[in-house]
Amino acid sequence: EVQLVESGGGLIQPGRSLRLSCAASGFIFHDYAMHWVRQVPGKGLEWVSGISWNSDRIVYADSVKGRFTISRDNAKNSLHLQMNSLKTEDTALYYCTRGPTVTIEYNWFDPWGQGTLVTVSS
Amino acid sequence: QSVLTQPPSVSGAPGQRITISCTGSSSNIGAGSDVHWYQHLPGTAPKLLIYADTHRPSGVPDRFSGSKSGTSASLAITGLQAEDEADYYCQSFDSNMRGVFGGGTKVTVL
Numbered sequence: 001e002v003q004l005v006e007s008g009g010g011l012i013q014p015g016r017s018l019r020l021s022c023a024a025s026g027f028i029f030h031d032y033a034m035h036w037v038r039q040v041p042g043k044g045l046e047w048v049s050g051i052s053w054n055s056d057r058i059v060y061a062d063s064v065k066g067r068f069t070i071s072r073d074n075a076k077n078s079l080h081l082q083m084n085s086l087k088t089e090d091t092a093l094y095y096c097t098r099g100p101t102v103t104i105e106y107n108w109f110d111p112w113g114q115g116t117l118v119t120v121s122s
Numbered sequence: 123q124s125v126l127t128q129p130p131s132v133s134g135a136p137g138q139r140i141t142i143s144c145t146g147s148s149s150n151i152g153a154g155s156d157v158h159w160y161q162h163l164p165g166t167a168p169k170l171l172i173y174a175d176t177h178r179p180s181g182v183p184d185r186f187s188g189s190k191s192g193t194s195a196s197l198a199i200t201g202l203q204a205e206d207e208a209d210y211y212c213q214s215f216d217s218n219m220r221g222v223f224g225g226g227t228k229v230t231v232l
Contacts, residue, residue, distance in 0.1 A: 035221065037168075044124060045160075045168065045211050047221030059219050095167065106215050108158035110170035110179065 002026040002111055004096045009116030016086055020116055022079040022096030030054070030074040033099035033107055036081050038092035039115075048094070049081065053102035064090075086120045093117050125150065126212050126224035133230040134202045142227045144195045144212030150222055152193035155214045159188055159197045162209045162226075171210070172197060204231050 008020040022034070036048040049060045049070040058070055069082040079096055093115040099107030127145040134140040144157060151157055159172040170179050172188035175195065185206075187198045195214075199206055212224040 037221070037223075044209075044226040045162070045213075045223045047213075047223060050219075050221065057219075061220060097168075100173070105219055106156055107221070108156070108170060108173040108213070109160075109168075110173070112167040112169075114167055 002098075004098065004111060004113035006094060006096045006113045006116035009094065009118045011119045011121065012086055013122050014086060014088055014120055017082070017084045018086060018118060020081040020083065020094055020096075020118070022113060024077045024079065024096075024098075027098075029072075029077040031102060033057075033102060033104040034072060034079045035097050035099060035104070035107065035109060036070060036079075037095045037097055037109065037112075039095070040089075040092045046092075050099070050104035050107065051079070052104050057104055059104060083118070086118075088120050091118060091120045124225035125216065125222035126214065128210075128212060128224035128227045130225070131228045131230065133232055134199075135232045136202055136204065138202045139198060139200045140202060140229065141199075142197045142210055142212075142229070144197070144224050146193050146195075146214060146222075148193060150193075150214045150216045151190065151195060153217050155216070157188065157190050157195035158213045159186075160211045160213065162211060164209075168211070199229070202231055207231050 035050040067085045095115045096113040097109040156174045160168040162168040175190040
């Protein structure tokens with residue numbers, strides 16, 4: 001069974017850092033691009049970042065560019081999101097999700113994890 | 123404000139047909155980027171409903187269908203059922219390879 005399990009969320013003060021992780025299982029991890037998508041409570045979905053199979057192509061949403069860093073460890077079947085200089089507007093449920101191919105271009109997202117909640121508040 | 127525009131809500135009686143529109147621009151849908159649709163129930167992971175404009179993943183009922191024309195796309199649900207009550211999102215990519223979503227449409231079964 002294909003499974004994505006996020007971890008690392010929690011309550012954090014503005015300006016601090018947090019690292020999210022996503023453990024993948026049930027598929028050949030290095031055969032797929034991966035993405036992070038978030039949902040502010042009560043709001044819609046927002047794409048955050050995507051990374052190609054070998055990390056040579058990485059793209060960020062303007063809202064997080066320069067503060068967030070996406071990375072992957074194919075040996076450990078894991079995806080990460082390093083979030084620095086966190087703002088209150090980064091409060092959201094963060095989902096890990098998979099693209100259909102090795103590249104990030106024109107991906108659809110399937111499957112999705114259950115998400116990990118990040119709350120940025122003083 | 124979302125890059126792709128969807129109606130906030132759509133409703134219909136059981137058995138009816140409803141459609142959800144998704145309007146983009148020449149920088150995303152109009153540039154040839156495929157449109158994908160997701161169903162999202164509160165407290166659960168979003169579920170892929172339609173990919174590459176018109177394709178249904180295995181297991182998705184054929185009551186769900188997608189179409190695209192120009193800078194817009196649509197999701198149709200025929201034979202509306204109570205279990206279809208959920209939020210629906212369209213998604214595409216822009217010319218800078220950034221993912222973009224619609225604001226979401228809440229479907230209510232009357």
